Amino acid sequence: MDERRLTDTECALYGTKSCALLNMPDCDKCPLKGRVADPAIHDDLKLFCELQPEGTIASLFESETCTLCKGEPKGQASCYAVFDMAHTEPKKLAKRKLLSRQETGFMVPLQFACCGKCRRRILLQSYLPLITPIVLTLIVLPFVMIEHFAQTMRQVAGWLPFAVVAAAIIGGYGVGKLLSYLYKRRIESDMYVDVRTHPFVGAMTEKGWRPLFPDRTAHLAFTKKRIDRGLGTAPSAVYDLPDAVIRNDEEE
Ligand SMILES: [Zn+2]
Numbered sequence: 001m002d003e004r005r006l007t008d009t010e011c012a013l014y015g016t017k018s019c020a021l022l023n024m025p026d027c028d029k030c031p032l033k034g035r036v037a038d039p040a041i042h043d044d045l046k047l048f049c050e051l052q053p054e055g056t057i058a059s060l061f062e063s064e065t066c067t068l069c070k071g072e073p074k075g076q077a078s079c080y081a082v083f084d085m086a087h088t089e090p091k092k093l094a095k096r097k098l099l100s101r102q103e104t105g106f107m108v109p110l111q112f113a114c115c116g117k118c119r120r121r122i123l124l125q126s127y128l129p130l131i132t133p134i135v136l137t138l139i140v141l142p143f144v145m146i147e148h149f150a151q152t153m154r155q156v157a158g159w160l161p162f163a164v165v166a167a168a169i170i171g172g173y174g175v176g177k178l179l180s181y182l183y184k185r186r187i188e189s190d191m192y193v194d195v196r197t198h199p200f201v202g203a204m205t206e207k208g209w210r211p212l213f214p215d216r217t218a219h220l221a222f223t224k225k226r227i228d229r230g231l232g233t234a235p236s237a238v239y240d241l242p243d244a245v246i247r248n249d250e251e252e
Helices: 017-022 040-050 058-062 091-096 116-145 147-156 160-187 199-206
Strands: 079-086 107-114 221-223
Touching: 017 040, 058 107, 079 116, 079 199, 107 199, 116 147, 116 160, 147 160
Parallel strands: none
Antiparallel strands: 079 107, 079 221
């Protein structure tokens, strides 16, 4: 199971569940390298396991079928939709800032196994407010640039060509927003367009997790290869390992 290159046999985390949970590819890249004297790290990571909803966060990326499809049949997973969540616990972790760069405790990427169809739909839905003004502007631009039309417009009012372009951009954004909303309404019957409504995010929220950027709309990053290092990226089998105990070689 373990394909990681763990070289630092002196490390207090070597061979423990805590090490497996941190899931670093090798000891040199581990953020805890040379600073694992604090046994509280095992308590922190034990707490991390307790804060997992049923199935653990690993079930999202280990699924072979799409986790964003509703109902059956679900599409074959071909990429991952990443959504970051954070927890206020553990407080001391926030102070140490070892596992997290934010003023939060734990921070994990939720990696939803996702099919090609769901990915295309989410991207189209989120980019419609950008695509529509561009398309509209490209349609009106030739009319403004062709002298014959421009002249006719200027005869009505000098600012009219400019106003037409501005209307295409601003109006296009509004139309795009509306189209995006209508499109979302249409597709959300058979997929989770906004992952914040996903049952797993609901279960995470019940355990005290919050979206890392709660004020933003649920922005998803798509990736072909899943994030495979750091907290929350270890396979589900790791969570079943016996709890880590501090090795104290000097006492032996
Ligand atoms: Zn899907």
